[in-house]
Amino acid sequence: RFLIMNFIKRAVITTAVFLIYAQVFPGQLFVASFGVAVVGALVLGVLNGLLRPILVVLSIPITILTLGLFLIVLNGLMLSMMTWFVPGIVFSSFGSTMVLAIIISVLNMIFVGKH
Numbered sequence: 001r002f003l004i005m006n007f008i009k010r011a012v013i014t015t016a017v018f019l020i021y022a023q024v025f026p027g028q029l030f031v032a033s034f035g036v037a038v039v040g041a042l043v044l045g046v047l048n049g050l051l052r053p054i055l056v057v058l059s060i061p062i063t064i065l066t067l068g069l070f071l072i073v074l075n076g077l078m079l080s081m082m083t084w085f086v087p088g089i090v091f092s093s094f095g096s097t098m099v100l101a102i103i104i105s106v107l108n109m110i111f112v113g114k115h
Contacts, residue, residue: 006112006113007045007049009111009112010041010045010108010112011038011041011042011045012041013104013107013108013111013112014040014041014044014045014104014108015034015037015038015040015041017100017103017104017107018031018037018040018041018089018100019031019034019037021100021103022037025096027092028091028092028093028096028099028100029089029090029091029092029096029100030089030090031088031089032088032089033088036086036088036089037089039086039088040082040083040086040088040089043082043085043086044078044079044082047078047081047082048078051078051081052074052078055074055077056071056074059074072098072101072102072105073098075098075101075102075104075105076094076097076098076101078101079091079097079100079101079104080094080097
């Protein structure tokens with residue numbers, strides 16, 4: 001039950017961030033609709049739950065070399081992968097993807113916590 005609530009909280013935060021960021025910076029992120037933002041947040045949550053742990057383990061050497069900063073790049077890659085499955089969300093560049101990944105990570109850490 002606790003995991004489901006955290007998943008829902010993260011999905012709500014991510015949906016809100018998608019919509020707000022797309023309105024504030026329309027040249028960096030396009031979100032077709034509210035429904036697309038919700039689907040994008042859910043797909044991102046599934047990718048983070050299933051694929052991200054494997055990628056974290058595989059990237060341990062480069063994560064150590066970069067003192068953990070590569071995990072931010074990994075978050076950006078997760079967002080990029082999400083757009084493969086959700087065609088209604090488009091980033092203008094990988095830089096804007098990285099900025100959004102940092103924003104989502106920080107807000108989830110503040111409002112949901114580590115788990």
